[in-house]
Amino acid sequence: MNHVKSYKHYESTENIRYTEGAIRNLPKRFETMSLNPPDCKDIRVVAALDIGTTHSGIAWSSSSEFEKNPLRITSLQWPTSGGSSQTANKTPSVLLLKSNGEFLAFGYDADKKYSELANDNAQYGYYFFKHFKMLLYESKELQSDMILCDIEGRTLKASDVFVHIIKYMKDLLLRDFKDRGNAQQEENIKWIITVPAIWEDAAKQFMRDAAIKAGISKQRLQLALESEAAAIYTKEVLLQRSISTKEDEEGHTIRCQEGTTFIVTDLGGGTIDTSLKEVCKSNQIRDFHQAVGGPSGGQTVNGEFMAFLEALLGKEVLDELKMNHKGSWLELEREIELKKKNAKGDRDGRILLLIPADLVDIFESKNKKKLTNAAVFETQYAGKVDVKGKKLRVDKGVVDSFFRKCLENTIKHIESILEKPAATGSEYLILVGGLAESEFMKTEIQKKFETLPMTVLVPDEPWLAVIRGAVMFGHRPSVVQSRIAQFTYGISVIRCFLEGDDPQHKTIENGVPFCKNVFERLAKVGQSYQVGETVTTEVYAHREGMSKMRIKLYKSPEQEPRYVTDESCTPIGQLVVNMPGYGTQRKVTVSLCFGEEEITCKGENELQEEVEVQLRLLG
The missing domain is CATH 2.60.34.10 (Substrate Binding Domain Of DNAk; Chain A, domain 1)
Incomplete structure (x- = not known):
């Protein structure tokens, strides 16, 4: 030239x-010409760490298994707060540190230990961080020494928080390999860290730096864009379904071949990302439009739940619970998270919400009356909420309204993609992420776009689509042809x-x-x-x-x-x-x-x- x-x-x-x-x-x-570190030929395992706003997970597969079946990916099982016999493939994104900043616990274990400390009024001096990932999206001028506040207002360098979590997750997987009798040398493992596609460039660099400080070699480290990882996973799901001529739930025949375009919407806990992809030669994918999205994920729904309780019981009541009854506050947050994912309602169309005894006591103490249907009748929710002891039976229509803001923003992002000429002829709208479990979100999105020749699909276990796709991307980065x-x-x-x-x-x-x-x-x-x-x-x-x-x-x-x-x-x-x-x-x-x-x-x-x-x- x-x-x-x-x-x-x-x-x-x-x-x-x-x-x-x-x-x-x-x-x-x-x-x-590749500017990334050369692929290590001795890589035997690809492991992905997905640190989400509300939940985090670890998944991996060996190179030999990937060659046989790319979808055969293992997720680390986390013991839940229900006991060691109950496990989950993701854990809450919460971190508990000692007063000197030393690591104490992460995930369900951190949640349980902090609740126990709070119940004994002994939590003072500890650091307890949650929902910290959103800082990297919201901060427009990221600094390497920026500060995070825990739920009590105590401060610590944000890099220390992320380093603690990445190091713990890395070491936990290595111990799990060893316990299984499948010890892996670190030089044989390639690590993938997931990040939202709509993040600023500085936030991506922040995560990379934290991973390196956590002990991951930069020669075996790669970032994966979350909506892109989900697209890689769902493309493979579509491909295998098309090969087997399998139909979806509505009876549509699945087609996935060169030229197939599809939209992927990642309904995460903090952000919602929507991207447009096309299947290319050799089953590669490429961007057809840059990702769009914003901070309107599942935490938006949680906020609406809390606003409902505030309107029903009073702001002072909720503030008292949050300030002086930390264990009960965390219990309430866990109940809301559970109902957000499974809000189907009973035979009367009502959803049962368990409320802590402390919340009832605070209400009755401040209002000098019992929390009964008569008390609820005095609010805007008269006839829509029943009180049954320590339980609220809430009309499903009220709970559905908590999803409205998130739904409207999601639809707005999808429509902004569909308006682009490149989106003409898109065959699938694929919903992934934790909020894709919501029957309300899935049904309403299907209704909105039912007149378009586009099938709305939700893969099995949609909350694992990103981390599984990240593992697949780590094995074969060349699956991505181009980005915008x-x-x-x-x-x-x-x-x-x-x-x-x-x-x-x-x-x-x-x-x-x-x-x-x-x-x-x-x-x-x-x-x-x-x-x-x-x-x-x-x-x-x-x-x-x-x-x-x-x-x-x-x-x-x-x-x-x-x-x-x-x-x-x-x-x-x-x-x-x-x-x-x-x-x-x-x-x-x-x-x-x-x-x-x-x-x-x-x-x-x-x-x-x-x-x-x-x-x-x-x-």
Whole structure:
């Protein structure tokens, strides 16, 4: 490919005026080349860690089993709070630490121990974290040293929380292998960490850094985008069903072949991701549109449950329970989580909600009356809620209303995908994630899109679709052919001032007019990038003795931003390029890849020797 001469140079994070020529070539898209660590040929097991907002899990399969049947994936069984004889394939995402920050427990075990401490009023001094994952989505300027608050308001570095969890899950699986008589060497295990596709680039880097700090080698670590992992799993399910000519529950024949397009909606605990995929040659998949979504997952439903109880019993009653009866509060949260997934109702169409005795006592103490039907009749829920001792029988229509906000946002995201020309002819809408268990969500989504020639499918055990797909992705990353850029990415350059340029960006150097703050595009939002495809640009030293070049990286939702100072542009980090040697003629070719799960980069000097280039997205 011919190089195009230009009169541009980078604007650095350093307070330095650059000489003309610090960059002498426009960014270009080059041939495919992998920037990820090379696959380890001695990998015998792929293990996925799925740390969700509400629940987490571990799954794995051996390379030999994957070759026989990709869907034969094992999930670690977690002892539940019901006893060692009862197990589940996911555990609550809760972490209990000692007062000095040392690990104490995770999951059901942490929930149980903290409840016991709270019941004895002995929880003070301990850290108890839950729903912490949403911080990585909600924080728009992630810092490597950012702080998390536990349920009591005590603070700890967020990285410590995630490192504790990843290390515990990793070590737990290794112990499980050993107990089964199937001890695996860590160098034979490839680890996959799941992250939402709609996360910011910095949040993905935060998870990668935490995994490395937890003891996972970066050579055997890979991130998996959650909606993409779910698509990989459901594609394989569709493929096997189509081979067996199996029909779905409504009698539709399943078809999965090259050209089949389908929508995957991951109804998670914190976020909802919706993506459009197409089946390609060799059973690969590719993005047909960038993922869309937002923070309207299952926790939205939990919030509506709590708002209902607040309206029914009073805000002061709920606040008292939360502040001074932690064990009972956690008991109530567990009951809501259970009813959220299984809200079918009894023969009278009512759903039974068990409420803690402390909640009844607080209500009666503050209101100087018994919690009876007469008390409920005084609220907006008269005739819709019955009181039976320590139980509330709630009209199913009331419970269904708790899902409305989540449902409306989910439908909005799906419709935004369906509006795209690429979605024309989509054959399946596949619902996965914990909330896909909800009969209400499934039924209402089917009703909404019943006039379209598109089948709504929910795979068996939809809450495991992401983690199973992550294991499959780890075995065969090449299953993903291409991805679509979520944003337009670029750098700031100075070039010759042209007619039509904004005068406020004009600067004079050696009598020559230049335009500063120009957005030099590297990747374009909505554009497809092959996995491994790179964008390259050449960086020249602007000082004889400089050892590093620091270049800010920007993003924008617009396709053609003009200046990095535009309102739509946001600085997301910097490229730190090592500049070996001496003199101003030193050149490093920087390659960036926008088709991977996360932005990757590498550098090469004139001798084609590897040069370190770091992408720093965390402050």
